Amino acid sequence: MSRDWFPRSGDETPHEHTHLVTPARVYFNNVLSSRFRMIKVKPLRSLVTPKPPQFFMVWVPGVDEIPLSVADYDEKSISFIYEVKGAGTNALSKLGSGSYLGLKGPLGKPLNIVEGFSTLLVVGGSGVAPTPYITKYLASRGCRFEVIWGVKKRSELFNLGSVMSGVEYIHIATEDCSVGYCGMASELTRELVSKYKYDLVIGVGPKGMLKSLCEVTSGLNTYVVLETMVKCGLGLCGSCVLPNTDKLLCVDGPAFRCEEVMQYLRT
Amino acid sequence: MSRDWFPRSGDETPHEHTHLVTPARVYFNNVLSSRFRMIKVKPLRSLVTPKPPQFFMVWVPGVDEIPLSVADYDEKSISFIYEVKGAGTNALSKLGSGSYLGLKGPLGKPLNIVEGFSTLLVVGGSGVAPTPYITKYLASRGCRFEVIWGVKKRSELFNLGSVMSGVEYIHIATEDCSVGYCGMASELTRELVSKYKYDLVIGVGPKGMLKSLCEVTSGLNTYVVLETMVKCGLGLCGSCVLPNTDKLLCVDGPAFRCEEVMQYLRT
Amino acid sequence: MNASGILGATPEHIAKLASYGLAAVVTKTFTEKPREGYAPPIIIKLRNCGYINAVGLANPGIELLPQVVRKGKELGLVTIVSVGGSSLEEFVKVSTVALDSGADMLELNLSCPHTRGYGLDIGSDPTNVYEVVKAVSSLSSTPVIAKLGVSDNYVKSSGKALEGGAKALTLINTVKAMIIDVYSAKPILSNVFGGMSGPPIHPIAVKVVYDVYKEYEPEIVGVGGIVDWISAAELILAGAEALQLGSALSTKPRELVDSVLEGLKEWVSELGYTRIKDLVGLAHKK
Amino acid sequence: MNASGILGATPEHIAKLASYGLAAVVTKTFTEKPREGYAPPIIIKLRNCGYINAVGLANPGIELLPQVVRKGKELGLVTIVSVGGSSLEEFVKVSTVALDSGADMLELNLSCPHTRGYGLDIGSDPTNVYEVVKAVSSLSSTPVIAKLGVSDNYVKSSGKALEGGAKALTLINTVKAMIIDVYSAKPILSNVFGGMSGPPIHPIAVKVVYDVYKEYEPEIVGVGGIVDWISAAELILAGAEALQLGSALSTKPRELVDSVLEGLKEWVSELGYTRIKDLVGLAHKK
């Protein structure tokens, strides 16, 4: 009985640090493309190392707190790729170098990536945000991987290689057929999975794309990274619940097996 | 600046555990002699290892909390030798095996005992209580040592060897001359220090004895272990202050160099 | 059981709570109309190991309440509906819906510390407490629990709640607090203030439970800073018969529930008792 | 400076406090007659990193007060006498002795939460606060500080204290709490209840300071759970001009004082300011 004399929520376990708001200072906050920006910050105390597709609640002081996936991380800095949508991301885009923000995380469950898995990563829309960190992680686990990046139009693209290391091959798919594969990322996926064998397929992007992805890879080991409204990130408020399941995105996700969420994707 | 992001009083450092009241279960609680009893308890979570002459505040549930020196300690148990004086020690003497009490400590500063020091330990009255643990510690530091134990009358004596390991020689001094040296412990000390060389002299006992001890060992490296009224043990309440000094017994003591406290001993 | 406000606003939330191994569930506090609640940040951890929240009573309103209750009963859980309101009428309206939906008990939230007009504004005035409890108790024979927080008058308010017909008291809610980020110099919660929960408030909860038990020996549901069996046991000794887990459910909830239950079981037998009931209020024995 | 009750009852205590590197000292709360205080245990640490105490206002009474003040002045410290009382007359009597002894300021303890008839019983009633502060302020031009605690009325009480002539407010005192040992099933403090201090009450102190600053922008001495420069900085941003260290002085006090001061200095310059004063109340800026 003596082992648990100290409160479980003592600050000694790394798990618990992840619920504090850690101050961080902005290094830079740049435009990547017509659609995306990237912010790199220096946390003022050490963070628990995130594992993809974990995310942070990024607090823009006095404005909002928004969930953003890790785009890159090393011992001294952490980066996020984001799209300006509403008040929160707009305020974020205004933070100049030297400003402060707050980071709560890493939150969510890491993907179970087995050493040496051959992996197909399919990203679309703002799903490109976590791509650099997922590929970095895949590389560090000795996984061969290919990336399919689907966008609506050419101007959304940026040089993913410049923010990403170890990428073996990026298939670009544009809906307006201006570059690369002409069509949806899921269509290209269908072609690839019929030709090659992948141990793991990961999809990040809009709900529609993920639904198609689950369909075209049915029978494979596919995980999809979802987005819902995340308000607390701690499994307490329930705002991130996936309708018709007992899953909370912030603690059970954001990655789920297709089987777990097919019903949700269909709605 | 990031290193101290966590509150200093986080429970991760051993220092802080020492201010909690740790529950402990009584193994036994026996009579040693006409004057002394010994209680051995099992702490229900691990304690910080005490170093002599550190003490614990021993809480007798619902009755009192009293300072007692460590008489013996190992990873599974801690023992105290005590004399029944008032309400607190009386209630303590009533605790049967299986009862619970609380331990706050170890408190106070450890003595700085240098490896291999030849040491003379002079104890009188209830000063015998910490003797077994001091000698155990001296032995573990490779120190040769002798013990002078002064009592008023023979019946106070008990077989110190039975609760103590590694004692090389005990000089008994009785005021009623019934056993051993006839006279006060301080007188015997005077004789020994004139004949032999000691790197360290430690005195534990009543104020009068310690005053004499400081006088007869003047010029030597002598520490005396004092008693005052200890109410909190944490340096906050001030009840243990040594009059006319800025020393708090509970945090600066209970051992002091003769020079530091001569003025106090004279009052 | 869980403390109100930890999930419990939708049928899905009830299913999630059920998966933690709780014997009973308490819904999020329901108000008549749906409430959006505050913008994030709404809950964060404090450096003192506690949490602070200002959710703003976000809930889908009475229209969804029947589904939530149904889910609880379907899963075989004792289902307690937390009822909120800014007026006597609202309390009665929400309670009526809860009763019609088959709630096993009602818990009146008279103590939310960070939503103006709701909760503590009512709960710290003993006369209000009496009226609300009385009105809701007289609706049916379903047990009504009054949830009170810390205020200067909690002993009096407790007495009034019992007088008004409350079968039990839930003690305590969160404690008013605030956190400021020292770099941006801004309050972190979007609502500026919030309610503190977790270990920092536990010794306050113990005192409140002890005081109220001493005065009235009512049935008490203890809540506030339970993070392990020891903190649970303290509340039992102070006088709590049942317990709720709140912010601690943010970390390995299933394991937490198991280890609290197991720890309490061991403790009861180590102290030579057979049932937890024998230990309720034992700290009052001289 | 130290918080009242951390040493400060004898000249020796003042010397000890001086050795911690504090710029000002506050005495233990003095009452007219000597008070023994409660039997041990009087102060213990809580598992939530806080402390709980019920010392019972142990102090040697006004006869020894002049010596204590003299020691402070001798050591070149700003010497603040904490004045206690269970009646208007007692407050005036103790204050008179303090003033005659040359105290630089008086701090009226209107908020001790665990000694019946003293402190919080007075401080939570704004009318009492007004009368005591008014009576003492009119004795001389020496600045009078009113020390208040958490209660439902702290904003009102603060206003009344300022109206009564207080030059500043010390916020906050300890928070009522309790700890029970789960093995012996007994409350640990001999007084059963006590006042909680340390990290658990810090977010409460921040809120109280913030609320009171917002309402009156008075000079505030912030106290409650300061354990490092960050907790100190938060209170400054909320509105505190000066700070007191309480239970944290139980652990390496000299190092604590140094590191808080150094941390604050770095912080002020990191944020691009030159003086702490520029940061007082900054969290209120939109």
Ligand SMILES: Cc1cc2nc3c(=O)[nH]c(=O)nc-3n(C[C@H](O)[C@H](O)[C@H](O)COP(=O)(O)OP(=O)(O)OC[C@H]3O[C@@H](n4cnc5c(N)ncnc54)[C@H](O)[C@@H]3O)c2cc1C
């Ligand atoms: C786990 C996760 C990871 C994400 N990672 C990224 C990323 O790396 N890059 C990126 O550009 N976007 C990401 N998003 C989406 C991003 O969080 C939203 O675009 C952002 O919250 C919009 O906030 P806003 O205030 O600018 O917009 P508004 O539409 O004004 O948002 C208002 C409020 O709604 C909430 N909200 C709105 N949309 C979403 C949404 N899709 N998900 C969660 N909350 C939402 C916000 O928290 C905000 O408080 C992620 C979302 C989730 C759930």
Ligand SMILES: Cc1cc2nc3c(=O)[nH]c(=O)nc-3n(C[C@H](O)[C@H](O)[C@H](O)COP(=O)(O)OP(=O)(O)OC[C@H]3O[C@@H](n4cnc5c(N)ncnc54)[C@H](O)[C@@H]3O)c2cc1C
């Ligand atoms: C650092 C230290 C170590 C000690 N170690 C031992 C030991 O190992 N064995 C032993 O027999 N005695 C020891 N003592 C003395 C022991 O603490 C007292 O005999 C005991 O507190 C008396 O308590 P009581 O309630 O039985 O007596 P009472 O006289 O009724 O005591 C009433 C109150 O006064 C306090 N008090 C009375 N005398 C003392 C005293 N001398 N020191 C501190 N507080 C006192 C007690 O805390 C108690 O709350 C030690 C004292 C100190 C300061």
Ligand SMILES: Cc1cc2nc3c(=O)[nH]c(=O)nc-3n(C[C@H](O)[C@H](O)[C@H](O)COP(=O)(O)O)c2cc1C
């Ligand atoms: C995120 C969150 C939301 C809460 N919402 C409610 C609520 O809607 N109604 C209510 O009565 N209490 C609410 N509370 C208070 C809890 O029920 C509980 O009283 C408090 O958190 C103390 O328990 P804890 O220390 O175990 O968290 C909420 C607490 C938290 C942390």
Ligand SMILES: Cc1cc2nc3c(=O)[nH]c(=O)nc-3n(C[C@H](O)[C@H](O)[C@H](O)COP(=O)(O)O)c2cc1C
């Ligand atoms: C041991 C102890 C004794 C105290 N005695 C007094 C007192 O006599 N008068 C007073 O106004 N406050 C007293 N207090 C309260 C402190 O001055 C302070 O308000 C409180 O401890 C909060 O600060 P902290 O969290 O830094 O400890 C005491 C606190 C402690 C821990």
Ligand code: FES
């Ligand atoms: S965002 Fe609050 S539970 Fe997931």
Ligand code: FES
């Ligand atoms: S006993 Fe309280 S300061 Fe030493």
